[in-house]
Amino acid sequence: MKKTPIILTYVAIALTVAMPAVVPTGAQAGDEDPEKTLIMYYSRTGKSSVVGDALQKELKADVLEIRDTQNRSGTIGFWRSALDSYLDRYADIEPSKPDLSKYANIIIISPIWNWNICVPIRTLISRTDMSGKKLVVFTTANIDIKKYEPYGDDAPFVKRFFRDYLRKKSKAMRDLASASGADIRGHFHVATKDITEDQIRQDTIQYIQQVLCAFSLPSCVTSFVVSR
Numbered sequence: 001m002k003k004t005p006i007i008l009t010y011v012a013i014a015l016t017v018a019m020p021a022v023v024p025t026g027a028q029a030g031d032e033d034p035e036k037t038l039i040m041y042y043s044r045t046g047k048s049s050v051v052g053d054a055l056q057k058e059l060k061a062d063v064l065e066i067r068d069t070q071n072r073s074g075t076i077g078f079w080r081s082a083l084d085s086y087l088d089r090y091a092d093i094e095p096s097k098p099d100l101s102k103y104a105n106i107i108i109i110s111p112i113w114n115w116n117i118c119v120p121i122r123t124l125i126s127r128t129d130m131s132g133k134k135l136v137v138f139t140t141a142n143i144d145i146k147k148y149e150p151y152g153d154d155a156p157f158v159k160r161f162f163r164d165y166l167r168k169k170s171k172a173m174r175d176l177a178s179a180s181g182a183d184i185r186g187h188f189h190v191a192t193k194d195i196t197e198d199q200i201r202q203d204t205i206q207y208i209q210q211v212l213c214a215f216s217l218p219s220c221v222t223s224f225v226v227s228r
């Protein structure tokens with residue numbers, strides 16, 4: 001009679017020892033989930049954070065705000081940001097190295113500064129290994145970044161100058177994102193000058209189907225810009 005509890009104890013020990021071997025490795029905590037999306041954004045005046053919020057609500061994604069230890073508020077902050085951007089400086093960002101291990105899909109949202117990704121997000125992208133991650137970038141700016149694209153080579157000099165300048169800047173952004181190892185699936189832009197928060201939300205969620213497609217099919221890779 002007394003042997004039963006002893007046998008049960010042996011069985012319990014045997015099961016405990018054997019358990020890790022039968023749990024599939026894919027189920028371990030911290031592993032990448034193909035369905036999971038992380039939205040990372042920086043916002044100086046709140047517009048990019050509206051884009052992030054609209055995307056989060058549609059995609060049920062996790063959100064991480066990238067903060068900058070530098071004070072960039074007000075007029076002084078504006079000019080400091082413009083100068084840092086012009087001089088291609090980097091920022092002290094928090095978190096300095098986000099943990100992306102759980103996420104297969106990444107969305108990065110950045111305001112445009114001097115026709116470039118803003119300094120905090122440029123810092124983030126340049127120091128983050130995104131190898132194997134699918135990446136969609138959203139930018140916000142006063143105006144449509146494709147405004148000068150329709151101009152041909154017979155257009156007035158100034159129009160051609162801006163068209164080529166913006167093409168060069170756009171290529172630099174793409175090269176930066178490629179250097180992180182990310183599989184770039186799309187770039188969407190929301191123009192924010194003189195529009196309401198609700199309009200920013202509307203302009204953002206019109207891209208949801210394209211974002212979902214971009215993450216699920218390589219053939220959906222796209223670049224699209226809101227024109228105003």
Ligand SMILES: Cc1cc2nc3c(=O)[nH]c(=O)nc-3n(C[C@H](O)[C@H](O)[C@H](O)COP(=O)(O)O)c2cc1C
Binds near residue numbers: 081112143
């Ligand atoms: C330093 C600086 C430079 C900017 N440069 C541009 C620019 O080159 N083109 C543009 O259309 N908007 C430019 N903007 C405007 C912002 O991109 C735009 O207002 C953006 O939506 C702000 O996003 P946020 O509120 O998330 O910071 C600039 C803003 C700052 C602070």
